[in-house]
Amino acid sequence: MPSTRRRFLLGAAALAGVAGCNERSARASRETVTPVEVPRTDQEIVREAMAIDAPSVPSAIRVSDAHWAAAVDHVETLRDSVEELLESTDGSSGERDRNRLQDDVLERADDRLESARETGPSEEGVHLLRRIVRDLARADGYLRAERGTLDATALRSAVEAEREATDALLDGFEYRIARPVEEVLPTAFAAERALEMADSLDHVDDFLDDERGSDGDAQRRVDQLASVYRSLEVHRRRRDDAERYIETATDPDERSLRPAIDAELDDLADELATVAEQFPDEERSAREEETVADYFEEIRSNVGHRTGRFRSQLSEHRENGRRLHGLFRAQQLLVEYESVTAAIDRTKPLLDGPEFPTSRLLTEKRRAVESVERVADGTPIQRYLARRAAQMLESADHYSRGDGLNTRALARMHLMYAGAAEWAELALDRGDALTESLQAQQS
Known part of the structure; x- marks a missing residue:
């Protein structure tokens, strides 16, 4: 309704009310004035619509207790590793500065882990834990690489083993969906989505093979090895999530x-x-x-x-x-x-x-x-x-x-x-x- 017309109607209603009061005082014994309904504004109607509560929809993805426990354990293992590495600092001023930055990672991880625990076993909770793994693995990998405890050959072997585990999981995914299918099919889809991230290791070969990093630029090599370590841990988390989802959503005795x-x-x-x-x-x-x-x-x-x-x-x-x-x-x-x-x-x-x-x-x-x-x-x-x-x-x-x-x-x-x-x-x-x-x- 145009604002000019609305003001006119509001004014007309007000005038009618005033006139009614004057008339009623003069002729109270003769008649009763019917009140005029004041039209609502667009904002009032919109606020009423907004006040209608919208229901929440439960997640369609199932997260088993074993799945949740494994994901939390992964986070806690990385957190303990970072903390131990920080406590073993040699006390140099440059390392203390870096460690103050790493301390922020621990504090942020603790806050996020608390939020994840409050969320509980759910798709949202699993995603929160993945983000914590990513941040902790970045810090853990950097500290390990800086101390010379990350070996490129060992990392290459771990990456290859992770790729083989992922391929085996894909090859064995036969779509033997458990019953009732309407209850678990979205969880099987969640497994697929986790496995789709398998290409997150594609870039690590370039880092491991970079001769410039291995032949003189020490800081560059630290950054490269730390990046490979982080990618490896993130991939492990996603692959384990996929495997746990498959365990929840499939039954080997069912027809494909x-x-x-x-x-x-x-x-x-x-x-x-x-x-x-x-x-x-x-x-x-x-x-x-x-x-x-x-x-x-x-x-x-x-x-x-x-x-x-x-x-x-x-x-x-x-x-x-x-x-x-x-x-x-x-x-x-x-x-x-x-x-x-x-x-x-x-x-x-x-x-x-x-x-x-x-x-x-x-x-x-x-x-x-x-x-x-x-x-x-x-x-x-x-x-x-x-x-x-x-x-x-x-x-x-x-x-x-x-x-x-x-x-x-x-x-x-x-x-x-x-x-x-x-x-x-x-x-x-x-x-x-x-x-x-x-x-x-x-x-």
Whole structure:
């Protein structure tokens, strides 16, 4: 509603109230004045929408107690090593300066480890522990290299052993998914994602073979060996995470779901091709000077183009350690495209009136909350496919924190609330269909 008109209505309401009071004092015995309803401002409606609590969605990834204990132990082992190396300093002023910097690493690691313990066994907690390993391994490797206790030959052997262990894990990943499949498939996908980081050791050969570092530049060699050590420890953490996820999500007595997953990839490729045919052009940036409706169509086009483009990448995922990535990525892209399309179709008609019906934000926020609540009670497959729905709710609320809301901002909030609801419902449906298909292959 334009501010001029709103001020007029507010003024009219105030005048009516004053007039009613004057009239009532003169004719109190003759009639009762009906109060005039004061219309709410856009900011008031937006604040009401923002106050509607959005549910949290439990993680779809399972972290076993043994997995969690191993990850924490890795952190604590590195921390103890750094502390011991710091305590063995020779007391030189330069080393004391460096050690003060390393002390900061210990303090930061302790704080992060406390946060990880508070988070508990979860995907988020595992990621926190990986970051702690990275920071501690950097300090540990530097201190070891500076003291001459890191040997390039030994590091090369350790790197090769780690590569062989990773290859063996990939070769043995037969997609014998445990039952119930809808409960553990996202955890198997988490294993794939951890294994995808196996290329984190690709650069270490250059450091180990660098003759300049080994033939005279002492500091350069310290930095190189420390970098290799850090990469090795980070890779070990990721590989162990993958192995633990596989233990949780698979059963050697189950039939392999590889053929069923490949069949799903075939069907998804057809769906992606259909989207790609509708959006052959490259993505374009939405321009501020466009109308709101044109701006939404740019969003639809860009999401459609990104979704269709993934079809050409699916062939890269038909190998061990990549199949579930392709499966979940394609599903999520299709859910995104379908939800954005449905949300735009719900929002664009509201732009036809003289002003945007801000009260519709309340309707869409409540609808989105109800849909995300259903996701929170759904299976891990459904929750994983719907991860972005809860994020969209948060993003929409972010837009509601500012003043000076215009039609573009209000319409975008509506679009995101509607998109969150559509995303959640589509994830529930696709999750059910995927579960039914895979269960049929297990029986």
